[in-house]
Amino acid sequence: MDGKSCSSNTAGKPIRCKAAIARKPGEPLVIEEVIVAPPKHGEVRIKIICTSLCHSDVTLWKLKDPPANFPTILGHEAVGVVESVGEGVHEVVEGDTVIPIFLPDCGECIDCLSEKSNLCTKFPFKLSPWMEREETSRFTDANGETLYHFLSISSFSEYTVVDIVHLVKTDPTIPTNRACLLGCGISTGVGAALKTAKVEAGTTIAIFGLGGIGLAVAEGSRLCGAKRIIGVDLNQDKCELGKKFGVTDFVNPGNCGDKTVSQVIIEMTGGGADYCFECVGMKSVVHEAYSSCRKGWGKLVMLGYDHPDTMLSFNSFELLSSGKSITGSIFGGLKPKSDIRILEKRYMDKELRLDEFVTHEVDFKDINTAFDLMTEGKSLRCVIWMNK
Ligand code: NAD
Ligand code: ZN
């Protein structure tokens, strides 16, 4: 069954299909039959073709308290085909290939119209378990129990409902197992270098955490012409892997003896890196990354997602007198509706690399393997095929 041929029969009706449900924190997902309600005003129901796993899925899967909610359908890096649209949706039609993006882009508010921001005011980004406009769910399980949405996407389901402010039409000629990566991690890392930091040619970069996000920062920095890219990771295997993505030097925090990572980086660079990117999501790493920035102009870009209650602390005089700056970067500062197309074109023009990030591919029934591979540090991106 494909999205196009079944859609005329299913539009306006509930669809029964399979979804991987996270019932309890940290417990393996269970593939069950679910009922996906038709899209309401401003919503689109899509058939997922493939989806990949990002560390944010793993973080929220392990979390015992809100913003995690159970039972839920995780997943937010995906490509799908429009099955049917709700009232008021004109931007996409049945049969269109789309990439859902967790960050809303209404295209109308002051922020969406500004080149400076990717934080929509009309639909503020929040970790909500509901649909964007109505604060209800479109998913129920076979017993009629409500299932929570995740990051406005919930792509670990054969069908899902997504608000139009979260959808980007994609070039259907791009292989789906590459296009799905643009839905979160790889776009985020590349965007952080290109748009948030605006890395200049000849500069020195330090990347803390060489997973999908960190190595995408390396890819973005390479595109910007960075001279030196220092990778920091506890996993020694990332040393060889990093070289494939242009990482020129590797620091394993476990091998620094009595020195801190920042002392090592300051020595290596004669004063610190021009740009440091935190791609782990850990308070201590944020502080090390800040300390590794060069005084006067060094910039720390925070990308990792730590527990939402985590507080950071910086010495006031040090911050005042260092000349360094700190910024967070959600979705790499990219504007979903316009910037994804630019990355797609750069991939098709063979400038931006995506293929190298896909280290594993599994069938939907083996979705828990994707979680194992990521938690064991063996994968960058594992693509999960819904119906291969
Ligand atoms: P990943 O699991 O693929 O990579 C994390 C890497 O960090 C691994 O290589 C691991 O070995 C390394 N690491 C762990 N602890 C470390 C430490 N103390 N010091 C150095 N390295 C360490 O994860 P990912 O998919 O690349 O995601 C990375 C982070 O980015 C996560 O926190 C994720 O939630 C976040 N994220 C943020 C955004 C955003 O919009 N800002 C988007 C996607 C993901
Ligand atoms: Zn907006």
Ligand code: ZN
């Ligand atoms: Zn993500």
